[in-house]
Amino acid sequence: MHLxxxxxxxxxxxxxxxVLLGVVYPLTMTAIAQLLFPExxxxxxxxxxxxxxxxxxxxxxxxxxxxxxxxxxATSTPYDxxxxxxxxxxxxxxxLIETVRANVARARTDNPGAPVPVDLVTASASGVDPHLTxxxxxxxxxxxxxxxxVAPSDVEALVExxxxxxxxxxxxxxxxxxxxxxxxxxxxxxxxx
Numbered sequence: 001m002h003l004x005x006x007x008x009x010x011x012x013x014x015x016x017x018x019v020l021l022g023v024v025y026p027l028t029m030t031a032i033a034q035l036l037f038p039e040x041x042x043x044x045x046x047x048x049x050x051x052x053x054x055x056x057x058x059x060x061x062x063x064x065x066x067x068x069x070x071x072x073x074a075t076s077t078p079y080d081x082x083x084x085x086x087x088x089x090x091x092x093x094x095x096l097i098e099t100v101r102a103n104v105a106r107a108r109t110d111n112p113g114a115p116v117p118v119d120l121v122t123a124s125a126s127g128v129d130p131h132l133t134x135x136x137x138x139x140x141x142x143x144x145x146x147x148x149x150v151a152p153s154d155v156e157a158l159v160e161x162x163x164x165x166x167x168x169x170x171x172x173x174x175x176x177x178x179x180x181x182x183x184x185x186x187x188x189x190x191x192x193x
Contacts, residue, residue, distance in 0.1 A: 046179060054179045059130040062182060066147035068140050070178040071119050072103055074127035086125045110143040131175035134163045150189050158184050 033041035044056040054060050058081045059070045073079045074087040089096035103121035117136040123129075137159045145152040162181045166172050 046183070048183065053183070055130070056177055056180065057130060059128045060179055062178065064147070065143055067182045067185065068132070068137060068144060068176075068178050069120070071129050071132060071136075072099075072121065072123045074123035079128050081128050084126045084128050086123060086127055107139070111139055114139060130177055130179060132178055134159065134174050134176055137163075137176045137178075137181065144185070148185070148189050154189060155185070158188065 030041070043058075045052050046054050046056060059073065059079050061073065061078050062069050070079075075084060087096065100121050104116050107116045107120050117133055117139055119133050119136045120139065138156065141152050141155045141159060145155045148155070158181060159176060162184060163174055163176050165174055
């Protein structure tokens, strides 16, 4: 008799907690997020001419010389948010060292003689970081200006305009969203060749 009663209570508690925590709670949180923060809840998507071109939260690969290049991606399929994660290589791992050296050599072809910012040659922890440091963006200005046939000062002005300060003035570091900067390039400067 006691076993049947305990089993019934256990099954009832499992059903109640499953409904509350597996259905009611997620639906409530989703509704609140959609009401109070709809842009954030939907991934901060960026649309141009009615077409979604990306998200402010997920990096994209840009390889043409007339665009700013993002941080390298550590995901198996580059910039795949569903497969987000770093390489997990330690600082003495031969594969990581080889990858960084190759990235430094590639970056130096864009701007010979200038120190290469670390975020241009290493992936972020997520592997899909959409931001660069202002130094990494400025490092790419000569290549982007040459490819677009515009003055470097025009490109530099866009970098400055799209540099975001620290969150609340003290959290994190200054950063530049690569997708937003590249969209601004297309909107204001000569099209990339």
